[in-house]
Amino acid sequence: MLDFDTAQARLAAAGGHPSITETCALNQASGRVLAQTLFATLDLPPADNSAMDGYAIRHADYAPGKRFPVQQRCYAGVKPEALQPGNTIRLFTGSVIPHGADTVVMQEDGDETDNAFDIRQAPAKGAHIRLRGEDIQSGEQLFAKGTLLGAAEIALLASQGYAEVHTYARLKVGILTTGDELVSPGQPRGEEHIYNSNGAMLAALVENMGARAVHVLHALDTEDALQSAFETLLRDCDLVLTVGGVSVGEKDLVKPAIEQFGGTLDLWRVCMKPGKPVALAHVADKPIVCLPGNPVSAFAVFTVLVTPLLRSMQGRAQIMPPPxxxxxxxxxxxxxxxxxxxxxxxxxxxxxxxxxxxxxxxxxxxxxxxxxxxxxxxxxxxxxxxxxxxxxxxxxxxxxx
Structure with a gap:
């Protein structure tokens, strides 16, 4: 039998790197993979700003009992005046620090009366100021090509003014279940039948990984049905997953069907439980992975053997999650x-x-x-x-x- 690690490595290398890219609006980029390395366009924060609701002062002006006349009330989004010596400017969270100020006193640490501010305790110089560029500096690399975008990555890109990004086209996956014993959920079922759970399960697994399950087909155990299904899948998909029908029984017809399209099926007996029978073929450089028919086995094989291949074909930089x-x-x-x-x-x-x-x-x-x-x-x-x-x-x- 083929040892598990060898099977995993062979499958991970069985697909090509994506070549088709497209421009994607940032608010639709979740689950997409970057096709370019992106850099910061500006410092973040772009200017020194207040981390609190409070009062901006020049620390050197502070003395116990001194009152600070309120020169201006500056809300976030308003450009502040330059701070005059001995004065204070009322700020709110996110307000730009006025020129000449170097400290923010929290509103809780003082009292404002008659348009002047009394400080109850000595402030620390530089307190409660977010410094320009303390998070990100202009020109710094944000994300490398091959990064999977999620909410956190999208937040940082939005903060840099990116409205759209170049990503790889979503991988198109076709799913084929086989077997005369299977009927679709919702359809009448005889005692000799079972409901087909593999098709819906694999489609959900594929979609959850950011790929598209463009076809979920079922074929009866006949040459014509299988040939028709493969024609559709190979025409429209980048990767094909089949379930069942690759053993040596009289109705295991997937192997000859693939051979009709010029493919050669490499059937493995992988040293794993569940999920021993796995097969790999290529038709026109498109990988076909044949999974065992039992749903639990198909789930396990997809999880630990197929997902590295899928990530690689998506263009992701990381194809194996850390152990x-x-x-x-x-x-x-x-x-x-x-x-x-x-x-x-x-x-x-x-x-x-x-x-x-x-x-x-x-x-x-x-x-x-x-x-x-x-x-x-x-x-x-x-x-x-x-x-x-x-x-x-x-x-x-x-x-x-």
Whole structure:
């Protein structure tokens, strides 16, 4: 069997880097990947400003009991006058610091009466002033090409005046489920049928990663149905994911269907549980990844094997989330010839340690475990693992984003 790390590396390298870019309005850029490196256009803050509602003074003017006549009331967005010696200017949070002032006294630290301000306690020089450029300086690199944009990145870009950015076009993914035993949710179902959960699940996983599930097709186990589905998927998509139909049974027809389009299917037996059967093919330089038909297995394989490929094809700079570790909380003993990926829920102890509790039923048909779990714990092959063992943890919040 192909070891897991080799399979993951091969899949991560199976797709090309994106070449199509487009201009995207900043308020629509969440989940997009930058196709250019961006730099600061101005200092942030662009001018010294007040961090508090208060009064601007020249610190050298302060003396106990001295009253400061209020020269001006300057709201945020109003240009202040130059501060005259011995005076104060009333400021509000965000107000520009007047020329000549070097300290802001909080309004709570004094009293204003008869248009003059009395300071109750000695202020520290430079207090409550946000200095120009203390956050970002003009010309500084903000984000490198390949950065995934989220709310935090968009906030910083907006603060620099960017109204639009150049991003890679959203990756177009096609999903194909197969099997005469499957019926679509909402349709009549006989005893011999089960509802198709893979199509909707994979579409949700793809969309959550910022890609587009442009087709979610189902094909019966016939050559004509599969050929028609692949024609559509290969025409419209950058990446194709199939589920089921790649074994050696009489109705496992995905392999010959791919070969009809000039592709060669490389079927792997990956040393992982769940999710041993995985296949990879290319048609016209477009990757086709064939996942196992069991929904739990398809979910696990997508999470740890397919997402690095997807990120790479999106143009992201980081395709592997950083590793995490936790300790198992279980009465069971694990020692399998394949690496196991347990559905677990992570919780932190008061000491800040991560504990991983496996779902009671780890069978590959237990779909309820997917919504319960916060991630996957990786149990090494041919290694006894018991209570308290430290194991790698694949947090779904990171691996499926």
């Amino acid at each position: 995490q570790y936790g300790t198992l909380v279980t009465k069971k003993h694990f020692n399998d010839s394949r690496e196991e990926f347990l559905r677990v829920r992570a919780e932190s102890t008061p000491q800040g340690l991560m504990q991983l509790t496996p779902y009671p039923q780890q069978g590959s048909g237990i779909i309820s475990s997917l919504s319960w779990a916060s991630g996957l714990a990786r149990i090494p092959a041919n290694t006894p693992v018991t209570q308290g063992a430290a194991v790698p943890y694949y947090d779904l919040r990171h691996w499926l984003a």
